[in-house]
Amino acid sequence: MSQAVPAGYGRYLPVAILLVTVVSVFPYLKMPIYNTFLVWGIQALVLAYFWQVRRAQPELGFANQVWLHAYVAWAFVCVARGIAIAEGYWEWKGLVTASFGLVLPMATYSFLQKETLERIFRGYWVLVVPLFLAFFAILNKDAYGFYFSLVPLFILAFPSRNQIAGAILATVSMIVLVADLGARTNVMKFALCLALLQWYWLRHLVPLSVLFFVRRVLIALPVVLFALGVSGIFNIFKMDEFIEGEFVTQREYKGEESTDNLKADTRTGLYVEVLATAEKYDSWLFGRSPARGNETELFAQLAEITGKAERLSNEAAILNVFTWTGGVGVVLYGLLFMRASYLGLHRSNNTYCRLVALYTAARWAIAWFEDGNFFNLSYLSVWIGVGICMSPSMRRMSDAEVREWFARVFSLRPLPDRGGVGIR
Numbered sequence: 001m002s003q004a005v006p007a008g009y010g011r012y013l014p015v016a017i018l019l020v021t022v023v024s025v026f027p028y029l030k031m032p033i034y035n036t037f038l039v040w041g042i043q044a045l046v047l048a049y050f051w052q053v054r055r056a057q058p059e060l061g062f063a064n065q066v067w068l069h070a071y072v073a074w075a076f077v078c079v080a081r082g083i084a085i086a087e088g089y090w091e092w093k094g095l096v097t098a099s100f101g102l103v104l105p106m107a108t109y110s111f112l113q114k115e116t117l118e119r120i121f122r123g124y125w126v127l128v129v130p131l132f133l134a135f136f137a138i139l140n141k142d143a144y145g146f147y148f149s150l151v152p153l154f155i156l157a158f159p160s161r162n163q164i165a166g167a168i169l170a171t172v173s174m175i176v177l178v179a180d181l182g183a184r185t186n187v188m189k190f191a192l193c194l195a196l197l198q199w200y201w202l203r204h205l206v207p208l209s210v211l212f213f214v215r216r217v218l219i220a221l222p223v224v225l226f227a228l229g230v231s232g233i234f235n236i237f238k239m240d241e242f243i244e245g246e247f248v249t250q251r252e253y254k255g256e257e258s259t260d261n262l263k264a265d266t267r268t269g270l271y272v273e274v275l276a277t278a279e280k281y282d283s284w285l286f287g288r289s290p291a292r293g294n295e296t297e298l299f300a301q302l303a304e305i306t307g308k309a310e311r312l313s314n315e316a317a318i319l320n321v322f323t324w325t326g327g328v329g330v331v332l333y334g335l336l337f338m339r340a341s342y343l344g345l346h347r348s349n350n351t352y353c354r355l356v357a358l359y360t361a362a363r364w365a366i367a368w369f370e371d372g373n374f375f376n377l378s379y380l381s382v383w384i385g386v387g388i389c390m391s392p393s394m395r396r397m398s399d400a401e402v403r404e405w406f407a408r409v410f411s412l413r414p415l416p417d418r419g420g421v422g423i424r
Contacts, residue, residue: 014123111387145186344389
């Protein structure tokens with residue numbers, strides 16, 4: 001059994017989540033208040049606190065944690081390599097910025113106990129969700145999904161909560177889904193969780209073995225599609241070739257209206273440039289470290305700013321993982337998602353963890369075209385999901401215990417003898 005968590009343990013986790021949320025939407029505010037050194041300071045503080053509140057999980061076993069240990073260790077090795085090779089202002093700035101996102105998976109160690117997860121969820125519900133009213137007028141519409149990045153993990157437990165909480169979550173989901181269809185990834189995450197939730201009502205008709213199959217497909221599909229794309233057989237990003245009709249939406253960014261083609265291929269060129277850079281510098285195995293990026297012609301104008309036509313990061317997480325950590329990092333990254341989703345689906349006593357496992361497997365698939373691995377709430381939500389899947393205390397709960405757990409999450413009263421977040 002895991003050690004008892006002392007009273008007041010992790011009491012500042014809600015503040016940490018609040019800081020991550022605010023930092024995440026800084027670039028999307030209609031008023032420029034972004035300060036690089038302030039953001040770096042907040043990120044360093046939050047990471048240090050996550051590390052401080054981690055607790056050993058001997059009951060999880062080394063075999064179930066090995067890929068988390070391996071990926072986090074390899075990420076730090078790559079950061080160290082970056083420190084050794086970085087030259088000039090832009091490389092050092094890119095190294096620091098990228099490193100915070102690259103090592104963010106270490107926060108997973110803080111999400112392996114249901115007590116810390118409860119504090120995070122309560123803090124987000126009581127502090128962050130209501131604060132959106134203050135951000136609504138100054139936040140660009142395409143960032144609503146980033147602000148509410150933890151809500152999909154709440155949606156997956158929809159049957160476990162009260163009517164008021166359900167109404168609020170339904171409203172938030174509708175806001176994200178209709179505010180900006182051009183924010184395709186945010187729309188996809190919310191729609192995906194709403195779709196996964198249907199299994200709760202169909203679970204007596206659809207056997208668990210179907211979920212096992214879906215998980216395997218989600219894990220394998222991006223690798224298969226990548227192989228088909230590289231071989232020239234089929235490119236999933238060229239949607240004009242297999243989807244007929246026009247799919248466009250109007251977007252507003254910084255007060256300007258624009259038309260966004262939802263079928264536009266915005267990823268093939270990125271893959272071509274990343275792979276070409278790996279071939280040129282023979283960085284297939286170990287990557288170039290977070291101090292370097294991929295050479296680019298698509299964004300050649302960067303040379304006017306940085307002095308070299310090199311893009312330090314891309315929108316797709318897997319491209320950054322490959323560029324910064326190489327094939328070794330990609331394999332470790334994939335194995336971590338495989339193991340976490342397996343534990344959440346195959347070794348869980350409750351429906352909630354099973355659905356989170358499928359969502360986590362889906363985030364692995366999404367990483368091949370979006371979900372940039374930067375220090376923000378969206379990427380942190382990936383590791384909260386991984387933590388839920390791996391957590392022995394979360395997986396051990398029954399459906400009834402999960403309902404009680406979420407009742408405390410959505411309660412506005414302080415947790416007795418816990419120092420919990422609440423409206424006092």
